[in-house]
Amino acid sequence: MSDRSLETVADDEAPQFGELSPPNRTLMGPGPSEVHPRVLRGMSTPLVGHLDPSFVEIMNEVQELLRYTFRTDNQWTIPVSGTGSASMEAAIGNLVEPGDTMLVPTNGYFGGRMASMAERAGGEVVEVDAPWGEPLDPADVEAAFDEHQPDVFGFVHAETSTGVLQPHVPELTDIAHAHDAYVIADCVTSLGGVEMRVDEWDVDVAYSGPQKCLSCPPGASPLTLNDRAMDKVLDREEQPRSWYLDLSLLEGYWGDERAYHHTAPITNVYAIREALRLVAEEGIESRWERHLDVAGDLKAGLQDMGLEMNAPDEYWLPSLNAVRVPDAVDDAAVIDYLLEEYDLEIASGLGDLAGDIWRIGCMGYSARPQNVEFLLATMEDALAEQGFDGA
Numbered sequence: 066m067s068d069r070s071l072e073t074v075a076d077d078e079a080p081q082f083g084e085l086s087p088p089n090r091t092l093m094g095p096g097p098s099e100v101h102p103r104v105l106r107g108m109s110t111p112l113v114g115h116l117d118p119s120f121v122e123i124m125n126e127v128q129e130l131l132r133y134t135f136r137t138d139n140q141w142t143i144p145v146s147g148t149g150s151a152s153m154e155a156a157i158g159n160l161v162e163p164g165d166t167m168l169v170p171t172n173g174y175f176g177g178r179m180a181s182m183a184e185r186a187g188g189e190v191v192e193v194d195a196p197w198g199e200p201l202d203p204a205d206v207e208a209a210f211d212e213h214q215p216d217v218f219g220f221v222h223a224e225t226s227t228g229v230l231q232p233h234v235p236e237l238t239d240i241a242h243a244h245d246a247y248v249i250a251d252c253v254t255s256l257g258g259v260e261m262r263v264d265e266w267d268v269d270v271a272y273s274g275p276q277k278c279l280s281c282p283p284g285a286s287p288l289t290l291n292d293r294a295m296d297k298v299l300d301r302e303e304q305p306r307s308w309y310l311d312l313s314l315l316e317g318y319w320g321d322e323r324a325y326h327h328t329a330p331i332t333n334v335y336a337i338r339e340a341l342r343l344v345a346e347e348g349i350e351s352r353w354e355r356h357l358d359v360a361g362d363l364k365a366g367l368q369d370m371g372l373e374m375n376a377p378d379e380y381w382l383p384s385l386n387a388v389r390v391p392d393a394v395d396d397a398a399v400i401d402y403l404l405e406e407y408d409l410e411i412a413s414g415l416g417d418l419a420g421d422i423w424r425i426g427c428m429g430y431s432a433r434p435q436n437v438e439f440l441l442a443t444m445e446d447a448l449a450e451q452g453f454d455g456a
């Protein structure tokens with residue numbers, strides 16, 4: 066035995082920090098939303114191996130719960146390792162082949178991200194326009210199809226940058242399918258909070274993230290593909306550019322084989338299992354209803370204060386409320402005041418709506434009456450500080 070002491074003594078250079086103690090925030094921004102205590106408890110559960118028979122069981126349960134939440138029977142339904150952008154890139158990077166044309170929307174930040182990903186996949190990008198703060202008009206989508214004959218059409222069901230819900234989803238998927246194209250829906254800020262029916266609405270590929278309406282920390286992100294889309298992916302002539310997100314390889318792990326591809330983020334899989342169990346306990350339709358009710362109270366309260374919503378009711382997005390900043394009110398000062406005085410997080414506008422709106426999330430575990438009451442009371446105070454009296 067060596068006589069080196071096992072006692073460890075920090076050397077002079079080792080950084081020494083205090084124990085982790087982040088502030089206790091109320092999260093009413095564009096995500097992450099507050100995490101349900103049961104999900105946090107699930108995350109402190111000891112690990113098993115990622116090929117352990119007990120973990121294979123957990124994987125099956127997560128897949129079944131995801132199918133329930135997406136309203137789909139798609140066999141190809143998995144949590145992708147990574148944040149929402151990983152499931153987004155898995156969808157676009159596998160479905161879009163070099164030379165394919167992808168039609169993307171210009172009415173928000175995430176349509177722009179779709180375009181970047183499609184380009185990196187070797188696709189050609191064409192656009193269908195609508196102003197930031199408005200949804201796509203099916204007639205414009207039809208016209209874009211007639212003009213460009215795209216192979217893939219992507220749209221954002223719940224545009225977090227603008228607080229716009231894309232209505233007419235079945236109309237959009239009909240247009241795409243009449244042109245033999247595939248549809249990819251960004252459901253990051255709708256899944257588990259706003260009505261989305263993958264099978265009934267004929268969406269070929271849908272992806273989401275855990276930290277919005279599912280109230281789960283980022284790390285494992287929902288993705289579903291129907292057989293038609295998966296056939297295209299498995300028939301590719303050229304491999305997708307990402308090894309990590311190659312669905313033909315991931316099939317080996319999530320499909321029948323259960324072979325190693327990469328180590329699943331075990332703790333995040335535990336987390337999403339618990340988050341999805343909460344969805345199933347509540348019932349998906351009741352959950353959509355709760356978001357409508359709680360965010361409806363938020364909207365009514367803000368309007369009573371003299372504030373205006375950016376989106377009309379037809380395409381108001383309950384999970385992300387875009388509120389007009391009144392003239393002579395400093396949007397950033399209100400955001401800072403709420404954070405400093407009340408530990409409450411909301412966000413500013415982005416892109417074309419920067420300075421014009423606040424973005425107030427009402428997602429998952431954050432979509433509770435007590436959060437709404439707290440937000441309304443503190444917002445009233447913040448506006449009074451700014452000398453605003455709209456009522």
Ligand SMILES: *Cc1c(COP(=O)(O)O)cnc(C)c1O
Pocket residue numbers: 096148149150151153175221223224225226251253254274283
């Ligand atoms: C948050 C979000 C994403 C990206 O998810 P990350 O978890 O930040 O990678 C994609 N699309 C929409 C609509 C989002 O709100």
